[in-house]
Amino acid sequence: MKTSTVWTVIGVIAAIVIAWVLVNVLFSVLAFAFKLLVVAVVAVIVFVILRVVFSRASGD
Numbered sequence: 001m002k003t004s005t006v007w008t009v010i011g012v013i014a015a016i017v018i019a020w021v022l023v024n025v026l027f028s029v030l031a032f033a034f035k036l037l038v039v040a041v042v043a044v045i046v047f048v049i050l051r052v053v054f055s056r057a058s059g060d
């Protein structure tokens with residue numbers, strides 16, 4: 001096997017490993033951002049419901 005062929009194989013393996021790590025990091029960041037978005041939406045809904053409930057209770 002030629003030296004250039006060995007380096008090509010090592011380069012391909014390194015590229016696959018680096019891509020695997022980058023994709024894992026990207027999916028982790030996207031999952032965190034999605035969870036944060038869902039929590040924010042639910043918090044706003046709960047806040048609005050609590051305001052409605054307490055404004056009715058104080059208006060009585």
